[in-house]
Amino acid sequence: MTTNQSGERQDILDFLAKHRYFLRHTAQGLTDEQASTRSTVSELTIGGLIKHVASVEQHWAEFAQGKGEATPTEYTPEVMAAWENQFRLVEGETLADVLAEYEKVAAATDDLVRTLDLDTSYELPAAPWQPPGVFWTVRRVFLHITAETAQHAGHADIIRESLDGQKTMG
Secondary structure, rough: OOOOHHHHHEEEEEHHHHHHHHHHHHHHOOOOHHOOOOOOOOOOOOHHHHHHHHHHHHHHHHHHOOOOOOOOOOOOHHHHHHHOOOOOOOOOOOOOHHHHHHHHHHHHHHHHHHHHOOOEEEEEOOOOOOOOOOEEEEEHHHHHHHHHHHHHHHHHHHHHHHHHOOOOOO
Protein backbone atom coordinates (compact mmCIF):
# COMPACT_ATOMS: atom_id res chain seq x y z
CA MET A 1 0.00 0.00 0.00
CA THR A 2 1.28 3.46 -0.89
CA THR A 3 1.30 6.07 1.87
CA ASN A 4 0.22 9.64 1.33
CA GLN A 5 3.79 10.82 1.75
CA SER A 6 5.21 8.49 -0.90
CA GLY A 7 2.29 9.43 -3.18
CA GLU A 8 2.95 13.08 -2.53
CA ARG A 9 6.61 12.69 -3.37
CA GLN A 10 5.74 10.89 -6.61
CA ASP A 11 3.26 13.65 -7.48
CA ILE A 12 5.99 16.28 -6.99
CA LEU A 13 8.45 14.27 -9.09
CA ASP A 14 5.89 13.74 -11.86
CA PHE A 15 4.90 17.42 -11.88
CA LEU A 16 8.54 18.54 -12.03
CA ALA A 17 9.29 16.04 -14.81
CA LYS A 18 6.35 17.25 -16.88
CA HIS A 19 7.37 20.90 -16.80
CA ARG A 20 11.07 20.14 -17.23
CA TYR A 21 10.13 18.17 -20.34
CA PHE A 22 8.19 21.14 -21.72
CA LEU A 23 11.15 23.46 -21.11
CA ARG A 24 13.69 21.09 -22.67
CA HIS A 25 11.35 20.43 -25.60
CA THR A 26 11.50 24.10 -26.58
CA ALA A 27 15.23 23.66 -27.25
CA GLN A 28 14.86 20.52 -29.35
CA GLY A 29 16.78 20.81 -32.61
CA LEU A 30 18.04 24.35 -32.00
CA THR A 31 21.53 25.54 -32.81
CA ASP A 32 23.47 27.58 -30.26
CA GLU A 33 22.72 30.66 -32.33
CA GLN A 34 18.98 29.98 -32.30
CA ALA A 35 19.06 29.20 -28.57
CA SER A 36 20.64 32.64 -28.05
CA THR A 37 18.18 34.51 -30.28
CA ARG A 38 15.81 37.08 -28.85
CA SER A 39 12.63 36.58 -30.86
CA THR A 40 10.42 38.93 -28.85
CA VAL A 41 10.89 42.37 -27.29
CA SER A 42 12.09 40.60 -24.14
CA GLU A 43 15.77 39.95 -23.43
CA LEU A 44 14.91 36.28 -22.86
CA THR A 45 16.27 33.45 -24.99
CA ILE A 46 15.65 29.72 -24.82
CA GLY A 47 19.22 28.92 -23.85
CA GLY A 48 19.21 31.66 -21.25
CA LEU A 49 15.93 30.50 -19.76
CA ILE A 50 17.19 26.94 -19.38
CA LYS A 51 20.39 28.24 -17.80
CA HIS A 52 18.37 30.45 -15.44
CA VAL A 53 15.96 27.67 -14.43
CA ALA A 54 18.88 25.36 -13.64
CA SER A 55 20.51 28.06 -11.51
CA VAL A 56 17.31 28.89 -9.66
CA GLU A 57 16.52 25.22 -9.08
CA GLN A 58 19.99 24.62 -7.69
CA HIS A 59 19.67 27.66 -5.40
CA TRP A 60 16.30 26.49 -4.02
CA ALA A 61 17.54 22.89 -3.65
CA GLU A 62 20.38 24.22 -1.50
CA PHE A 63 17.86 26.22 0.54
CA ALA A 64 15.78 23.04 1.04
CA GLN A 65 18.87 21.51 2.64
CA GLY A 66 19.27 24.45 5.04
CA LYS A 67 22.03 26.09 3.01
CA GLY A 68 20.24 29.33 2.06
CA GLU A 69 22.31 32.39 1.21
CA ALA A 70 21.36 36.01 1.68
CA THR A 71 20.32 37.92 -1.39
CA PRO A 72 22.59 40.87 -2.24
CA THR A 73 21.29 44.08 -0.73
CA GLU A 74 23.46 46.32 -2.89
CA TYR A 75 22.99 46.02 -6.62
CA THR A 76 26.38 46.97 -7.97
CA PRO A 77 27.14 46.81 -11.68
CA GLU A 78 28.94 43.49 -11.05
CA VAL A 79 25.93 41.99 -9.25
CA MET A 80 23.61 43.15 -12.01
CA ALA A 81 25.92 41.82 -14.75
CA ALA A 82 26.05 38.41 -13.04
CA TRP A 83 22.23 38.41 -12.75
CA GLU A 84 21.79 39.32 -16.43
CA ASN A 85 24.34 36.68 -17.53
CA GLN A 86 22.28 33.91 -15.99
CA PHE A 87 19.62 34.69 -18.62
CA ARG A 88 21.86 34.23 -21.66
CA LEU A 89 24.51 31.99 -23.07
CA VAL A 90 27.83 33.76 -22.58
CA GLU A 91 31.12 33.24 -24.40
CA GLY A 92 32.09 29.57 -24.32
CA GLU A 93 28.67 28.25 -23.27
CA THR A 94 26.64 26.00 -25.54
CA LEU A 95 23.06 24.86 -25.46
CA ALA A 96 24.30 21.28 -25.00
CA ASP A 97 26.33 22.34 -21.95
CA VAL A 98 23.37 24.18 -20.41
CA LEU A 99 21.05 21.21 -21.02
CA ALA A 100 23.59 18.81 -19.48
CA GLU A 101 23.93 21.03 -16.40
CA TYR A 102 20.16 21.24 -16.12
CA GLU A 103 19.93 17.43 -16.18
CA LYS A 104 22.48 17.19 -13.33
CA VAL A 105 20.64 19.79 -11.26
CA ALA A 106 17.29 18.09 -11.90
CA ALA A 107 18.63 14.67 -10.88
CA ALA A 108 20.03 16.12 -7.65
CA THR A 109 16.74 17.85 -6.88
CA ASP A 110 14.81 14.66 -7.56
CA ASP A 111 17.01 12.86 -5.02
CA LEU A 112 16.12 15.55 -2.48
CA VAL A 113 12.39 15.18 -3.21
CA ARG A 114 12.76 11.46 -2.44
CA THR A 115 14.73 11.92 0.79
CA LEU A 116 14.19 15.25 2.58
CA ASP A 117 11.54 15.76 5.25
CA LEU A 118 8.92 17.79 3.38
CA ASP A 119 7.69 19.38 6.61
CA THR A 120 11.05 20.87 7.60
CA SER A 121 10.98 24.64 7.26
CA TYR A 122 13.61 27.32 6.97
CA GLU A 123 13.48 31.08 7.16
CA LEU A 124 13.76 32.71 3.77
CA PRO A 125 17.02 34.60 3.25
CA ALA A 126 17.04 38.32 3.84
CA ALA A 127 16.11 40.24 0.71
CA PRO A 128 14.91 43.78 0.02
CA TRP A 129 11.48 42.45 -0.99
CA GLN A 130 11.19 39.88 1.82
CA PRO A 131 10.14 40.76 5.37
CA PRO A 132 12.00 38.84 8.09
CA GLY A 133 10.40 35.87 9.75
CA VAL A 134 8.91 34.16 6.68
CA PHE A 135 9.43 30.41 6.66
CA TRP A 136 8.93 27.93 3.82
CA THR A 137 8.65 24.18 4.15
CA VAL A 138 10.75 21.96 1.95
CA ARG A 139 7.47 20.95 0.29
CA ARG A 140 6.76 24.58 -0.63
CA VAL A 141 10.28 24.94 -2.02
CA PHE A 142 9.68 22.02 -4.40
CA LEU A 143 6.32 23.46 -5.42
CA HIS A 144 8.03 26.80 -6.05
CA ILE A 145 10.68 25.14 -8.24
CA THR A 146 7.87 23.53 -10.22
CA ALA A 147 6.02 26.83 -10.62
CA GLU A 148 9.21 28.60 -11.76
CA THR A 149 9.89 25.83 -14.27
CA ALA A 150 6.35 25.94 -15.64
CA GLN A 151 6.37 29.73 -15.94
CA HIS A 152 9.67 29.78 -17.80
CA ALA A 153 8.64 26.84 -20.00
CA GLY A 154 5.76 29.03 -21.14
CA HIS A 155 8.15 31.90 -21.87
CA ALA A 156 10.41 29.54 -23.82
CA ASP A 157 7.45 28.20 -25.79
CA ILE A 158 6.53 31.71 -26.94
CA ILE A 159 10.13 32.40 -27.93
CA ARG A 160 10.36 29.11 -29.84
CA GLU A 161 7.08 29.71 -31.66
CA SER A 162 8.40 33.13 -32.66
CA LEU A 163 11.61 31.55 -33.97
CA ASP A 164 10.22 28.84 -36.22
CA GLY A 165 6.59 28.11 -35.39
CA GLN A 166 7.26 25.03 -33.24
CA LYS A 167 5.03 24.73 -30.19
CA THR A 168 5.29 22.46 -27.18
CA MET A 169 1.59 21.68 -27.32
CA GLY A 170 -1.05 22.15 -29.99
